[in-house]
Amino acid sequence: MDFELAEEHRMLKDLVARFVRDELMPLEKGVLAREAEGRGLGLADAEHKRLDEISRSLGLWGLDAPEDVGGSDLPALAMVGVWEEIGRTVTPYTLPPDSPNLRMLMATVNERQRAAYLAPYVAGETVSAIGISEPGAGGDPAGMTTTAVRDGDDWVINGRKIWISRAADADFTILMALTDREKRARGGISAFLVDKGTPGFNVLRGIPMVGGAYTYEVALEDCRVEGWKLLGTEGNGFAPMQLRLGTRRIQMAAWSVGMAQRALDMIIDYAPQRVTFGVPLSERQAIQWWVTDAATKIHASRLMTYDCAWKLDQGRDVRLEISMIKAFATEMAWEVVDHAMQTFGAMGMTKELPLQLMAAKIRTMRIYDGPTEVHKWVVARNLLGTRR
Numbered sequence: 001m002d003f004e005l006a007e008e009h010r011m012l013k014d015l016v017a018r019f020v021r022d023e024l025m026p027l028e029k030g031v032l033a034r035e036a037e038g039r040g041l042g043l044a045d046a047e048h049k050r051l052d053e054i055s056r057s058l059g060l061w062g063l064d065a066p067e068d069v070g071g072s073d074l075p076a077l078a079m080v081g082v083w084e085e086i087g088r089t090v091t092p093y094t095l096p097p098d099s100p101n102l103r104m105l106m107a108t109v110n111e112r113q114r115a116a117y118l119a120p121y122v123a124g125e126t127v128s129a130i131g132i133s134e135p136g137a138g139g140d141p142a143g144m145t146t147t148a149v150r151d152g153d154d155w156v157i158n159g160r161k162i163w164i165s166r167a168a169d170a171d172f173t174i175l176m177a178l179t180d181r182e183k184r185a186r187g188g189i190s191a192f193l194v195d196k197g198t199p200g201f202n203v204l205r206g207i208p209m210v211g212g213a214y215t216y217e218v219a220l221e222d223c224r225v226e227g228w229k230l231l232g233t234e235g236n237g238f239a240p241m242q243l244r245l246g247t248r249r250i251q252m253a254a255w256s257v258g259m260a261q262r263a264l265d266m267i268i269d270y271a272p273q274r275v276t277f278g279v280p281l282s283e284r285q286a287i288q289w290w291v292t293d294a295a296t297k298i299h300a301s302r303l304m305t306y307d308c309a310w311k312l313d314q315g316r317d318v319r320l321e322i323s324m325i326k327a328f329a330t331e332m333a334w335e336v337v338d339h340a341m342q343t344f345g346a347m348g349m350t351k352e353l354p355l356q357l358m359a360a361k362i363r364t365m366r367i368y369d370g371p372t373e374v375h376k377w378v379v380a381r382n383l384l385g386t387r388r
């Protein structure tokens, strides 16, 4: 049993750590100021362009994409180290392409879609979104009511999606819809590639979320999609969608480890300096226990995430592990960031430190891609053999 990352994966992790330290961290002050002024989380175009140039020159693009479309085809275990480092910063930058939709595309595209969608996505030329959630079905996506009906060679989609990140800007949205109302998750849900500007794909409103993020509500009104834009085969969209969600959940666990580690580092740096009642905070048992608990739980989360990624790379079924780490690591980071905010007192309540933005980010992570309680229920249901 070897608990260390392989040498080349460790070197990659170190490279990303330097990229985060030298390029992303210096942008945080501007990110925090913009968010505090209510101007959202996005980077300026020039900042984004510069980061793209640097990350591309460092060879940090397409890390887990297939080699034949310009990627490096790295395993999940290598990506966990990358995501952990990225998780340390609140500067919103994703190394192109974002892995979850990439994984779903990789599992489903045909040759035509590979050239038209996958290749430009890997090259960082396009941005994607995923439309699963609906007003009546979020944590339970099998309850969706959006339908896609064949009309000649095309599909016509009707329904409503909500909480869709990037829906207004994405070049294409992977849209999930019912193609068989009876079968639902068992052969009745299909995935479609819907291009930006497709008539009937109507972005109704942007919804400001906690921490400067934005999601969108989308009405699908006789939205006509050409037949070749069905992703994978009819009725078989649910499994690749779960693959996509699983990738995001492992990524979120790794982000959580990085975020919690940064919050712990901040406590360790600050607690010895701050004296109250004649004694440094680092000598108070309350703070010491927060430090110990944080270090212990970060260690546990990191090992569980590595274990899950390793098993995934071996082709093993990791559905249970994914639910465990998604729930455990996000809750862990929530607790550690909260303790860091408490340690910093009023300073921890300001919008000058990144802690409040980390807290807002992790707060949403406890909901999206399945709330904590749903993942705990999935694990218990599996262990107890209960169906509901």
Ligand SMILES: Cc1cc2nc3c(=O)[nH]c(=O)nc-3n(C[C@H](O)[C@H](O)[C@H](O)COP(=O)(O)OP(=O)(O)OC[C@H]3O[C@@H](n4cnc5c(N)ncnc54)[C@H](O)[C@@H]3O)c2cc1C
Pocket (backbone or CB within 6 Å): 129, 130, 131, 132, 133, 136, 137, 138, 139, 140, 162, 163, 164, 165, 166, 209, 213, 215, 364, 367, 368, 369, 370, 371, 372, 373, 374, 377
């Ligand atoms: C910032 C953000 C970005 C998002 N981006 C996207 C996106 O890009 N695309 C997309 O399709 N969706 C997106 N979502 C939606 C997200 O995935 C859903 O919000 C999430 O799955 C929960 O669904 P819901 O909001 O309908 O909550 P519900 O399913 O209504 O659940 C509400 C609460 O009920 C409890 N609960 C529900 N079921 C159970 C159970 N079985 N056992 C115990 N307790 C339970 C939980 O406490 C849960 O938090 C995003 C959400 C957020 C917050």
